[in-house]
Each structure stands twice: as structure tokens, then as C-alpha cells.
Amino acid sequence: FMTIKCKKCSTPSIIYQPYSGLHLCEKHFFEDLERKAKLTLRQRYPIRKNDVIAVALSGGKDSSVALLLMHKIFGNRPDIKIIAVTIDEGIAGYRNESIERAKEMTARLGIEHIVRSFSDEYGKTMDAIASEKRLLENHLGDEKKELGACSYCGVLRKKILNKVARDIGATKLVIGHNLDDEAQTIMLNHFRGDVERMVRFSAASELNGFIVRAKPLRKIPEKEVALYAYLHDLPMELTSCPHSFGALRKEVRRMLNGFEVNHPGTKYSLVRGFDNMVPLLASGLAVSDLQNCEICGEPCNDSVCQACKMLEKNVLQS
Ligand code: SF4
Ligand code: ZN
Structure with missing residues (x-):
């Protein structure tokens, strides 16, 4: 054994990066x-003087790494919160x-921690929404079934995160998405023919009312974050979510992992290509006509x- x-x-390596051809030790x-x-x-997403950085912390590996990195990089800056x-x-x-693990981690690092729930915000848990959605789906045609539980969960979570971040005066909202998440999302949007919405969102994120979402891990493969x-x-x-990911995302993940094995660097190229496309496409979109929601007032x-x-429409028909 060598x-x-x-x-x-010359220390023994602990990881091999097929896309760079490098063997690296722990330190490197x-x-x-x-x-x-x-x-x-x-x-x-350059961090500026006096920035208030909100970090979305789920208590899983990605967001924990994102929080630790922000703490390591900016923890000593007196002007940054x-x-x-x-x-x-x-x-x-x-x-x-x-949530327990998130509490332990923030206590250990001495970082202020805010917890908000779907129940407080929407009067319903995700478990309740998922089961109402299932009941509802039995009465609907196939075209209404395509939105998995994760689409609801993601949209509803994003809204609270943005609101909390704005309320505490945050100037950045750090999200733990890694390279695999980003590449999968880009592919999924292509498959759904939904590229415009994604470009609109990427481009609109800096506009009034939306806190800039910063993703420091978006160029780092999931394996390395883990x-x-x-x-x-x-x-x-430790456990997986009972509502789990949609079947399509699982398929896309499997496909991209297969490509990555045979063609190292595929996920990275996909993300880089999309990044290069956004400004070109966004210039043709009317991204400035941001409104406020008639119901909740959010942008x-x-x-x-x-x-x-x-x-209102799809889930809660109370
Ligand atoms: Fe929400 Fe579970 Fe889907 Fe994650 S896996 S977005 S927690 S429903
Ligand atoms: Zn080394």
C-alpha cells in the first residue's frame, strides 16, 4: 500500500479532486x-464595511459549513455582524x-441565533401543508401534481428568511447551496423550460426589498463540503426529510453525478456557463418592475x- x-x-493526502487532478492533505x-x-x-457578493450578515442555518452540513466560514473569515471584524x-x-x-444542532453550534461559536417557524408565520406546519397537498392532489389533474412538497417548502422558507433578514437590517443573506445544488437547479430549470424565471430571480436579487443572497459554497462540490x-x-x-426531494431532482442529480465521473468538471462548467448567460439574458428582461404583493406586501x-x-389557492382552502 502506497x-x-x-x-x-509531502504530507499524506486525504482527498483527490478529479476535476483539478490534485491530491491534497487536510491542511491544504x-x-x-x-x-x-x-x-x-x-x-x-463582496462583503462591505458595516455589513450585517444573516446566515440561513438549517443545521445540516452545508449551512453549518457556510456559517463556520463566515465566522472564520469575518468573525474578528468589529464592524461586521x-x-x-x-x-x-x-x-x-x-x-x-x-434545530438542536443549530443551537449548539451557534452557542459554541457565540453567534446570535434567531429561530422562526412556519406555524408562527403561516399558521401551518410543513407536515400539515404536505398532507393537505396530498389530499388536494387526489382531486386534481396531473398538471397540478408536478409541484413537489419541496417547491412549497422552498418558496415559503425563502419568504420568511428574506423578511427576517430585512427586519434585522441584514445587508447579505448567506445560503449554503453547494456546487451540486446549483448545477441541479440550473438543469432542472432547463428541463422545465423555466430559465426565464431563474434569470429574473438572479438578476432581481439586488433590487429593493430583496436581501442579496450570497452563496459562498456554490463552486464547491457537495462531497468536499461534507x-x-x-x-x-x-x-x-442524520435523518432525511420525510417529504424528500421531487423525483425529477433525484433523476437530475443521478445524471449529473454520472457525467461528473466520466467528465470531471461538468457541474462547474454548467454553473459557470449559466453565470455568463445571466447578464446577457437579463438585459432583455424587464427586471425593474418589482411590485409588492397585494396580500402580504412582500416584494x-x-x-x-x-x-x-x-x-391561498393551491394548498389552504380552509
Ligand atoms: Fe422542505 Fe423537506 Fe423538501 Fe427540504 S426536503 S425543501 S425540508 S420538504
Ligand atoms: Zn499539503
Whole structure:
């Protein structure tokens, strides 16, 4: 058995990156990941003096790594404030555990932590919404079935996060999405023919009322985020969500992982290509006609925001 050495020093390596051809030791793996996260922040969402950074913390590996990185990079800056925000969707046997781990982590790092729930905000847990949705689906045609529980959960969570971030005066909202999440989302939107909405959202994020969503991990593969979390003793997903991901996303994930094995760097190219496309496409869109939702007053592209549409029409017919 021969130990493979780190490309940058002679210590035994702990990871091989097929897309870069590098074997790295623990120290140089940490350096590499942290450098990439900093570069992404600098290029896309530069942190400025007196920024208040809200970090969406689910208690899983990605958001925990994102929080730790923000703490490592900006924790010593007296002018910068970091606040963790956890949304309790109300998913029994799943979210309760991760909220406990989120609390432990923020206490250990000495970071202020805010927890808000779907129940407080919408009067319903995600469990209740998922079962109402299932009941409703039995009476609807196939075209209404395509929105999985995660689409509801995601839209409703995003809305609370943006609201809390704005309420606490945050100037950035850090999200733990990794390279795999980003590549899957881009592919999914292509498959659904929904690229316009995504471009609109990417371009609109800096407009009034939307807190800039910063994703420091969007160029880092999920495997590496998981290894970084593991080596730092950070929370990992122990159980999976009972509502789980939609079938289409699972298929896309499998496909992209297959491509990545045979053609290392595929996920990265997909994200980079999309980033290059956004400004070109956005210039042709009317992104400035932002309105306020007639029901909740939150900023949106329509007269009624997506969350209210979901709550009013599709799910809650009380
Ligand atoms: Fe929500 Fe889907 Fe995540 Fe479960 S897997 S917490 S339903 S987004
Ligand atoms: Zn090394």
C-alpha cells in the first residue's frame, strides 16, 4: 500500500479532486476550500464595511459549513455582524433534531441565533401543508401534481428568511447551496423550460426589498463540503426529510453525478456557463418592475407573491 502525497507538501493526502487532478492533505484541502469560498464572495457578493450578515442555518452540513466560514473569515471584524437564522418548517422527526444542532453550534461559536417557524408565520406546519397537498392532489389533474412538497417548502422558507433578514437590517443573506445544488437547479430549470424565471430571480436579487443572497459554497462540490463538515465536527444530516426531494431532482442529480465521473468538471462548467448567460439574458428582461404583493406586501414580480399564491389557492382552502 502506497500513500499518495499532497501535491503542495509531502504530507499524506486525504482527498483527490478529479476535476483539478490534485491530491491534497487536510491542511491544504482546508486552504483550497476556504480560498474558493472567499473568491466567490469577493467576485459576486463582496462583503462591505458595516455589513450585517444573516446566515440561513438549517443545521445540516452545508449551512453549518457556510456559517463556520463566515465566522472564520469575518468573525474578528468589529464592524461586521453575523446572525444565524433558522426556519422551523415543522417537520416531525426531522427538523427538530437539526434545530438542536443549530443551537449548539451557534452557542459554541457565540453567534446570535434567531429561530422562526412556519406555524408562527403561516399558521401551518410543513407536515400539515404536505398532507393537505396530498389530499388536494387526489382531486386534481396531473398538471397540478408536478409541484413537489419541496417547491412549497422552498418558496415559503425563502419568504420568511428574506423578511427576517430585512427586519434585522441584514445587508447579505448567506445560503449554503453547494456546487451540486446549483448545477441541479440550473438543469432542472432547463428541463422545465423555466430559465426565464431563474434569470429574473438572479438578476432581481439586488433590487429593493430583496436581501442579496450570497452563496459562498456554490463552486464547491457537495462531497468536499461534507468532508470539510466532517473534519470540523460540524452537524451532518442524520435523518432525511420525510417529504424528500421531487423525483425529477433525484433523476437530475443521478445524471449529473454520472457525467461528473466520466467528465470531471461538468457541474462547474454548467454553473459557470449559466453565470455568463445571466447578464446577457437579463438585459432583455424587464427586471425593474418589482411590485409588492397585494396580500402580504412582500416584494415580488407579480401582483400576488408566489408564497401567497401557494397558500391561498393551491394548498389552504380552509
Ligand atoms: Fe422542505 Fe423538501 Fe427540504 Fe423537506 S426536503 S425540508 S420538504 S425543501
Ligand atoms: Zn499539503
